[in-house]
Amino acid sequence: MNTSNIHSHKVSLRLAITDALVAGLIALVLFGPIVGLVLDGYELRNNMGVAFIFVAIITTGRFFASLFFQSPIGVRFLEKFARGRKVRVTVAQASTNKFKKLLLPAIFLAALSYPVIAHVAPDLLGVFGGKYGITIMILALIYVLLGLGLNIVVGLAGLLDLGYVAFYAIGAYWLTIGYAELGLGFWSVLIISPIFAAGCGAILGFPVLRMHGDYLAIVTLGFGEIIRLVLNNWTSLTRGPNGMSAPDVTFFNMLSFNKRGADNLQPFHEFFGLEYSSSFQFIYIYWLLLIVVFLVLYINHRLVQMPVGRAWEALREDEIACRSLGLNHVLVKLSAFMIGASVGGVAGVFFASYQGFVNPSSFTFLESALIVAIVVLGGLGSALGVTIAAIVLTLLPELLREFSDYRVLMFGILMIVMMIWRPRGLVKPVRPAFESDKEQVKQKA
Amino acid sequence: MDNNAILNVAHLNIKFGGIIALKDINFHVPRASITALIGPNGAGKTTVFNCLTGFYKGGPGSKLTLSSKNKSNNLVEMLGEGFKLQDFINPPAFVKRIYFKMFGGTHLVCRAGLARTFQNNRLFEEMSVVENLLVAQHMSLEKSLLKGVFQTKDYLESQERALDKAHDWLKFFKLDKRANDIAGELPYGEQKRLEIARAMCTSPELLCLDEPAAGLNPAESAELSELIIRLRDEHRISVLIIEHDMHLVMKIADHIVVLNYGEVLFDGTPAEVRNSSKVIDAYLGKE
Missing domain, CATH: 1.10.3470 (ABC transporter involved in vitamin B12 uptake, BtuC)
Incomplete structure (x- = not known):
């Protein structure tokens, strides 16, 4: 997601799907070998089912996250976040x-x-x-x-x-x-x-x-x-x-x-x-x-x-x-x-x-x-x-x-x-x- | 040797590998005056500063005498110079040498009454402006851990005194509205002034400023020169200043030392420097 999308307040379904697919692909590459193949004695056991569940969770999660960050609430959240990162140190205010x-x-x-x-x-x-x-x-x-x-x-x-x-x-x-x-x-x-x-x-x-x-x-x-x-x-x-x-x-x-x-x-x-x-x-x-x-x-x-x-x-x-x-x-x-x-x-x-x-x-x-x-x-x-x-x-x-x-x-x-x-x-x-x-x-x- | 001088530099020399950065520098800084150190780029001005404040150690034979706080301080000794043959026959000198080797260094020079600023600002950027000034007063504060943890009366009093002093200097440098801001977020000109204020908080008698006007606009620069003159006149501070802005130097300096290729080229009043053919040649080149 790039910054230009943050400011256009339109929700693009296509962007969300692309985001989700990219995240899913990365998850597949990562989880495939790590979770999907289990060393059992001297043999590798196929455990791809679990890996696919992980990938599915990440893909849907990314899809909804992408949709959320395109919504007005999400945009405000991101802007607040970006502002928060710039402030490195603050001086305490007297708290009442x-x-x-x-x-x-x-x-x-x-x-x-x-x-x-x-x-x-x-x-x-x-x-x-x-x-x-x-x-x-x-x-x-x-x-x-x-x-x-x-x-x-x-x-x-x-x-x-x-x-x-x-x-x-x-x-x-x-x-x-x-x-x-x-x-x-x-x-x-x-x-x-x-x-x-x-x-x-x-x-x-x-x-x-x-x-x-x-x-x-x-x-x-x-x-x-x-x-x-x-x-x-x-x-x-x-x-x-x-x-x-x-x-x-x-x-x-x-x-x-x-x-x-x-x-x-x-x-x-x-x-x-x-x-x-x-x-x-x-x-x-x-x-x-x-x-x-x-x-x-x-x-x-x-x-x-x-x-x-x-x-x-x-x-x-x-x-x-x-x-x-x-x-x-x-x-x-x-x-x-x-x-x-x-x-x-x-x-x-x-x-x-x-x-x-x-x-x-x-x-x-x-x-x-x-x-x-x-x-x-x-x-x-x-x-x-x-x-x-x-x-x-x-x-x-x-x-x-x-x-x-x-x-x-x-x-x-x-x-x-x-x-x-x-x-x-x-x-x-x-x-x-x-x-x-x-x-x-x-x-x- | 001039008895009225706050700082006497005699036979200062330093080598970096084969390069002779300074050879036989001699000059003195009169008390409660402004002395400028000028010279073309690479003449060794900042090296002189670093030798004075102990970041470099002068070569053999260098003698730096700071007459401040009612005594004469041998700066070279404070920085922990190397052993000499006669030390091995003279036990008190030997003990003194070992003491300065272990505990000596730049900080002793500052405690003796010589404060400096840096060419590039070296503020504590993530601390507030007041805190920068409080760190500078470290030596005069009540430092006992127990007194601090239990906040005894004398701890609070010493803190109060330090804050008063910090606010006095902030007012002097027109930074009092910035007291509780983060030092790194101040504009450049104010950072430069803050650095001088911080140096002043160590209660120095000699203040060494390394290019204080670099990067300032003409208005800020004029304001700064006025502040430096007030430091001399109102607080009787001796100032040694390195500066490239000749306009400022000619306006405020009582005395100018010109360096070129690690040697003192000329030493005199602004008017004399302006008319010296040697200085003009060094800056503009000979025909």
Whole structure:
């Protein structure tokens, strides 16, 4: 469909049919070999029926889409869309909308009450009910945390970090090694891990942050792989591919979630007079994680408006200008790297305690790529976008379990569509507005 | 060496491979004056700027002294020059050298009171105009993470002070209506002015402008020259300016340094430069 058709408000059936046939042909070429031929043992099985159904769906879909985009409503939609793409960044307007102010507490309360509903009435929530649902949500929150951490490095400071999973692994292994070697529990590790991961970030960062762009990406990629290989091969400390078990999560070091209690701690369900359920532990982790996520969101929100956050973004925009304005670019990058790493470390601790077990295969490059995808899809630098993207990218595969064979295909399609329609991510960056001119303030008062 | 000078450049030289870009440049910038650096294309004007602001390191023997903020700063040392033999006998000098090697660089030059603008605008295009000016005040802001997260009183006060200063400079450069616009969406002339305003927010004593009037129309250019004169007279800023617009240079400069092929060709007042046969030959060629 070309632009000349957008402005002539006549619906051309011929154009719609041509569009549909072209789309159908492309779909046939694509789906024919991918879906139509199935490797069964050593033989190829003909599965063209399914492929033809796909092609038919796409052809009719394209036909109606073509008709829609020729209708007045569709034309208006396209024009609005084209306008939206041109605006790259906007400055925030002071919002007087009461609804918006209430939205955040409402989301927090809904998220807080979710596990209770999932536990009491699992049928109500379908796939997301029961213990299984809660564990999926925990995983989604862990990815939110990882996305927010990497967003500081990639989105705000503009340093492409392809080895972010290293800090995630450091956090997770810090919990298990700390437990096995030093006898540390979940709580002490949770407090130490951000500092420890930030230290690792500093050790990696200081020598490499003088590089930028592609070189930095390659070095960080290497760092991620080095950490994984060390975990795999240092068997005396990490037990290699066999993995390590994480300590049980306790209720503020006072109650145990085990059925009979452990380490001289009273069982949780006995203390509160509830019937035992293995979900309690996960509900507890979920709540902790939720609080941590909101805390990180709050700190992130503040950071963006603080000198440090502004320096990160300025560095992303123009490093040379930053240096000429008296900013020490190495220290600015290092602070971004360290804070990003510490968030990754916290996510790692939660991952290890929720799984109860870690091994190096959880920390492959694919994981790093997924986190980068979350940040890019969400919109570089936008905390809201990253949160949405992280939740969507972890929950969607669960919802579409029946189509799990096509997961990577769908992921690819989603990426392509996003890059064409919204190359800057789901949520457009918004700059904070400043109103400090005293005379202006007086005039308004 | 002139004691009244804010900047003393002595024996500045730099080589790129086999090409000698600058050889033995000597000049000084008097305090609270406008000094222009002119010369035909490729004479090495921007290279001088880059040496001053630390993007290039001057060759051996270069001496750049910036007398600002009540002390004399050795710019070459700040940029982390190479080790010398006597450093290995003199531990304090050695430690100092290592410190500047690790933490030195362009940013120290700016903190010492020398700000610059660029030939092609280098604004933070996706940030708002005020934010551009706030980034420039990074050093004077309260940077503690905890104070910022909890928004303590002194954090808010320092933010307030920075915003006031930003608005003062925006007014000076007639950009106050643009405070909350995205910097990259401003018209070209306003972007040029914003870049100077941003440099001024670092509280410099010496301002280096690299072709500030390039691409401006005559009216904008006249407005800009008036602003630069006001900077000198009202704020006692010393200005070093590279410019091809001779009309503007002759009107505002107190002192002109002419470069040609990496050497100082002439050094004098506008009237002297206008009548110098050497300068005319360099620009128009000899018969």
